[in-house]
Amino acid sequence: MGESVMAIGNPYGLEQTVTTGIISAKGRVIGEGPYDDFIQTDASINPGNSGGPLINARGQAIGINAAIVTQSGGSVGIGFAIPINLAKPVLTQLAASGHVVRGYLGVTVQPVTADLAKSFKLGAPRGALVSSVADGSPALKAGLKPGDVIVAYDGHAISRSDELPRLVAETPVNRAVGVTLARDGSTATVTITIGQLADAAERRATADARPTLGLALQTVTPELAKRLHLRVQTGVIVRGVEEDSPAANAGLQPGDVIGEIDRQPVANIDELERAIIRRVPGTPTLLLVHRDNGDLYLTMDS
Numbered sequence: 059m060g061e062s063v064m065a066i067g068n069p070y071g072l073e074q075t076v077t078t079g080i081i082s083a084k085g086r087v088i089g090e091g092p093y094d095d096f097i098q099t100d101a102s103i104n105p106g107n108s109g110g111p112l113i114n115a116r117g118q119a120i121g122i123n124a125a126i127v128t129q130s131g132g133s134v135g136i137g138f139a140i141p142i143n144l145a146k147p148v149l150t151q152l153a154a155s156g157h158v159v160r161g162y163l164g165v166t167v168q169p170v171t172a173d174l175a176k177s178f179k180l181g182a183p184r185g186a187l188v189s190s191v192a193d194g195s196p197a198l199k200a201g202l203k204p205g206d207v208i209v210a211y212d213g214h215a216i217s218r219s220d221e222l223p224r225l226v227a228e229t230p231v232n233r234a235v236g237v238t239l240a241r242d243g244s245t246a247t248v249t250i251t252i253g254q255l256a257d258a259a260e261r262r263a264t265a266d267a268r269p270t271l272g273l274a275l276q277t278v279t280p281e282l283a284k285r286l287h288l289r290v291q292t293g294v295i296v297r298g299v300e301e302d303s304p305a306a307n308a309g310l311q312p313g314d315v316i317g318e319i320d321r322q323p324v325a326n327i328d329e330l331e332r333a334i335i336r337r338v339p340g341t342p343t344l345l346l347v348h349r350d351n352g353d354l355y356l357t358m359d360s
Contacts, residue, residue: 059080059081059082059083059084060080060081061080061081061114061115062078062079062080062114062115063078063079063080063081063099063101063112063113063114063115063120064076064077064078064101064112064113065077065078065079065099065101065102065103065107065110065111065112065113065123065137065139066110066111066113067103067104067106067107067108067109067110067123068106068107068110069102069103069104069105069106069107070104070105070106071106072106075107077101077102077103078101079099079100079101079102079135079137080099080100080101081097081098081099082098082099082100082136083097083098084097084098084141086098086138087220087285087286088125088127088138088286088313093144093223093224093227094220095141095144095220095224096124096125096138096139096140096141097112097120097121097138097139097140097141098136098137098138099112099137099138099139100135100136100137101137102133102135102137103123103125103126103133103137103138104126104132104133105132107123107137108123108124108125109122109123109124110122110123111123112139119142120139120141120142121139121140121141121142121145122139122140122142122145123137123138123139124138124139124140125137125138126138144224147228159231159254159255160226160227160228160254160255161226161227161228161229161230161231161233161252161253161254161255162195162196162226162231162252162253162254162255162256163195163196163197163222163226163250163252163253164191164192164194164195164196164197164198164253165188165190165191165192165195165197165202165208166188166189166190166191166192167186167187167188167189167208167219167222167223168186168187168189168219168276168277168279169183169186169187169218169219169220169279169281169282170183170184170185170186170187170207170219171183171279171281174187178205178207178240179240179242179243180207180209180240184207184209184215184216184217185207185208185209185216185217185219185240186207186208186216186218186219186221186222187205187206187207187219188202188203188204188205188206188207188208189204190204191203191204195253196250196251196252196253197250199250200237200248200249200250201248202237202239202248202250205241206239206240206241207239207240207241208222208237208238208239209238209239209240209245210236210237210238210247211225211226211235211236211237211238212225212229212235212236212237213236226252227255229252230252231252231253231254232251232252232253233251233252234249234250234251234252235249235250235252236248236249237249237250272299272300272302272303272304272305272306273296273297273298273299273300273303273305273310274296274297274298274299275294275295275296275297275316275327275330276294276295276297276327277294277295277325277326277327278290278291278292278293278294278295278315282295288315288348289348289351290315290317290348292317292323292325292326293315293316293317293324293325293348294315294316294324294326294327294330295313295314295315295316296310296311296312296313296314296315296316297312298312299311299312304358304359305358307358307359308345308356308357308358308359309356310345310347310356310358311349313349314347314348314349315347315348315349316330316345316346316347316348317346317347317348317353318344318345318346319333319334319337319343319344319345320333320337320343320344321344321346342357342358342359343357343358343359344356344357345357345358
């Protein structure tokens with residue numbers, strides 16, 4: 059951190075604009091999706107900079123400018139870039155086949171808080187707590203179950219839950235990896251053959267009875283609210299939105315927190331899904347959304 063960098067882009071249509079700054083932090087999670095791992099910089103990044111390179115003093119591209127945190131719509135010195143080491147494998151796959159293949163484990167995980175660490179006899183908060191295991195997934199076949207805590211994956215220690223999705227996604231399909239679990243006060247390592255994550259269209263076509271919203275969601279906890287600087291302590295935060303989905307058409311964005319469905323409060327994902335299932339077919343669903351420093355209502359088609 060502290061290294062000098064330059065951001066190059068096309069802000070507001072002004073081509074080849076160069077701004078300078080430093081690397082403020084690494085490994086930032088900002089709620090843009092399951093693979094968050096951003097470089098933070100104070101080099102000015104504005105609308106139109108996305109996709110431009112972040113370059114170090116040696117002229118090496120170290121990131122791809124991607125996002126900002128702002129209340130005014132312009133740069134306030136908090137910008138984010140995708141690390142180049144994460145972008146390169148994606149570019150290689152796109153060039154070779156025109157699409158990206160990601161590894162699939164089949165678990166939903168959540169952070170391990172201090173209280174949860176005590177409950178699961180971990181000694182200290184670490185790892186990724188498994189909250190659900192998908193039917194027919196590699197994880198289920200290997201014997202993983204809710205309540206397991208993944209503390210290492212393929213030789214990489216897992217200190218935070220958000221590290222696991224990226225590592226799994228980068229794993230080649232059909233590769234056998236060692237996954238170390240903490241369960242009932244002891245640890246064990248199991249071997250799991252990683253599957254292939256289905257694309258968005260296939261996931262929608264093979265979805266079960268859970269409502270198809272086109273959203274990646276996470277329950278808001280006090281710890282998550284503090285880490286993401288949210289102004290609400292409960293609800294369901296939007297982590298990702300699929301293109302052309304009901305959620306996208308309704309105007310939902312990553313970072314939004316859904317607080318109500320049809321005037322009924324929702325505190326977690328289960329409550330949200332039950333509310334969606336209860337909706338009347340053909341009738342728009344009313345959502346109360348907390349966004350930045352304000353609240354707004356959106357309607358989503360059935």
